[in-house]
Amino acid sequence: MKPRHQKLAATFVGALCMVGVALAAGPAKTSKAKPAADQRAPLVLLDHERHLVLEEMRNFLAVLQTITDALPREDMKEVARAARTMGSGAANEIPPATVAKLPNEFKVLAGGVHTSFDLIALDAESLGDPKHTVSQVAEMLQKCNACHGIYQIKVGKDVRAKIRTN
Numbered sequence: 001m002k003p004r005h006q007k008l009a010a011t012f013v014g015a016l017c018m019v020g021v022a023l024a025a026g027p028a029k030t031s032k033a034k035p036a037a038d039q040r041a042p043l044v045l046l047d048h049e050r051h052l053v054l055e056e057m058r059n060f061l062a063v064l065q066t067i068t069d070a071l072p073r074e075d076m077k078e079v080a081r082a083a084r085t086m087g088s089g090a091a092n093e094i095p096p097a098t099v100a101k102l103p104n105e106f107k108v109l110a111g112g113v114h115t116s117f118d119l120i121a122l123d124a125e126s127l128g129d130p131k132h133t134v135s136q137v138a139e140m141l142q143k144c145n146a147c148h149g150i151y152q153i154k155v156g157k158d159v160r161a162k163i164r165t166n
C-alpha cells in the first residue's frame, strides 16, 4: 500500500506545482474566458439511434476495462476473448438505416477501432505479450479520441436526405 500512497502524493504535489506555474504565468493572454460552444460536427440521429451508438460506446469502454483488468494478471486468453467481442466479426447492432446517416469519415474511424480490437485479440493469442497489448490499446485509444474530437450526437428529425447531399 505504501508505495501507492507515495505515488499518489507525488502526483498530487506534481499537480500543485503545475497549478503554481500556471498562476505565476498569470492569466492566459491568448484565450479570453468565454464558455465555448461545442464546435464538433453534429450527427443528427433519432433518439433510439443515439441510444444504439452510445450503447456501443459503453461496450467499448467496458471491454477496455476487462482488458486492463486482465493484463496485469497476464491473462492473455481473457484479453483475446474480450477484444474479440468488439472486433469486426462481432455482430454489428447498428441497423443499416442508421449507418446510412453516418458520414464516411465516421465509419472509417469506427472501422479502425474494430480492426484494432481484431489485432489485439490475434496478438494476445499469438504473442502473449502484455506490454505489446498495452501499446496496441494506447494506439487504439488515439482513434477513440480522434473521433470524439470531431463529432457529437444531436437528437433530431430524420435528416438522412439532407446528410446525403453533403
Ligand code: HEC
Pocket (backbone or CB within 6 Å): 043, 054, 055, 057, 058, 060, 061, 064, 105, 106, 107, 109, 110, 113, 140, 141, 143, 144, 145, 147, 148, 151, 152, 153, 154
Ligand atoms: C467513429 C467515431 C467514434 C469512435 C471511433 C469512438 N467513439 Fe465513443 N463516441 C462517439 C460519439 C459521436 C459520442 C457521443 C459524443 C457526444 O455526443 O458528446 C461518443 C461517446 C462515447 C462515450 C459516452 C457514452 C455515453 O453513454 O454517453 C463513451 C464512453 C465512448 N464514446 C467511448 C469510446 C471508446 C472507449 C472508444 C474507443 C475504443 C470510442 N468511444 C470510439 C464517437 C466515437
